[in-house]
Amino acid sequence: xxxxxxxxxxxxxxxxxxxxxxxxxxxxxxxxxxxxxxxxxxxxxxxxxxxxxxxxxxxxxxxxxxxxxxxxxxxxxxxxxxxxxxxxxxxxxxxxxxxxxxxxxxxxxxxxxxxxxxxxxxxxxxxxxxxxxxxxxxxxxxxxxxxxxxxxxxxxxxxxxxxxxxxxxxxxxxxxxxxxxxxxxxxxxxxxxxxxxxxxx
Numbered sequence: 001x002x003x004x005x006x007x008x009x010x011x012x013x014x015x016x017x018x019x020x021x022x023x024x025x026x027x028x029x030x031x032x033x034x035x036x037x038x039x040x041x042x043x044x045x046x047x048x049x050x051x052x053x054x055x056x057x058x059x060x061x062x063x064x065x066x067x068x069x070x071x072x073x074x075x076x077x078x079x080x081x082x083x084x085x086x087x088x089x090x091x092x093x094x095x096x097x098x099x100x101x102x103x104x105x106x107x108x109x110x111x112x113x114x115x116x117x118x119x120x121x122x123x124x125x126x127x128x129x130x131x132x133x134x135x136x137x138x139x140x141x142x143x144x145x146x147x148x149x150x151x152x153x154x155x156x157x158x159x160x161x162x163x164x165x166x167x168x169x170x171x172x173x174x175x176x177x178x179x180x181x182x183x184x185x186x187x188x189x190x191x192x193x194x195x196x197x198x199x200x201x
Contacts, residue, residue: 001036008040018046021072024053031060038064045069045106050088050096055103062103068136069100070108076129077122080115085150090129097133109135111198114143114191116151118184123194130201140198142179142191155183 007013016037023046024030037044045068053069061069071093075081078089100107111126130138145151147166155161160183169180179191 001033004037004040004042008042013042015043015045015067017044017068021047022049022052024048024057027057030057034061034064034066041065043067047072050086050093053096053100055099058099058103058105062105066105068106068108070110071096071100071135073109073129073133073135074112075115075118075122076126077118078125080118080122080125083116084112090125093129094132097135106136107133108137108139109133111138111140112143113140113195113198114179114182114184116143116145116154116183118186120186120190123186123190127194127197127201130198138198138201140195142176142195143183144176144180145183151183155181158183 004016007016043065045066047070050071050073058069072086073093074084074086076090076093081089097107097109109130111130113123113126115122143151145155145161152161156163161181165181177192179188182188182191184191
């Protein structure tokens with residue numbers, strides 16, 4: 001709160017966003033922080049996981065000025081959600097987006113295409129889920145199996161990626177217009193097509 005007070009006084013900020021993929025992992029801390037932010041009347045937002053919110057927490061942060069929550073949806077396929085170990089499913093995603101909107105908070109969904117073993121059926125399930133949850137905003141990225149991650153290790157073991165693949169590669173995976181390393185079960189062109197479809201939604 002001292003840092004936020006400093007930002008208001010020195011830079012006249014009119015809102016704040018917490019860039020932390022698991023912002024609600026400590027719910028007690030979130031309740032305490034929200035109570036302090038409410039005193040300032042400052043609009044704010046944050047990132048978190050689908051499995052780390054509940055209706056009470058959503059209502060509490062909404063009452064304190066929270067305007068937007070960014071969720072890592074990643075896929076609309078229950079099979080893919082298990083493959084990438086998201087600890088969630090379509091039903092939980094649908095319920096969380098519904099509860100967030102009922103609390104009066106905007107929703108932002110991040111989505112990945114090119115997940116390990118992903119098929120056209122899985123990609124169509126993602127399109128279907130987005131039509132149901134209707135996020136206010138989406139960000140779509142190609143899955144990039146970076147060294148040190150589960151996906152990278154799986155891809156190397158499955159002979160879908162050479163262990164030296166990333167040597168001397170300069171890549172920005174957020175703004176990429178093609179997958180860097182495709183470890184799905186569809187072509188690059190299909191992944192590009194589906195990313196465009198999601199972006200246009």
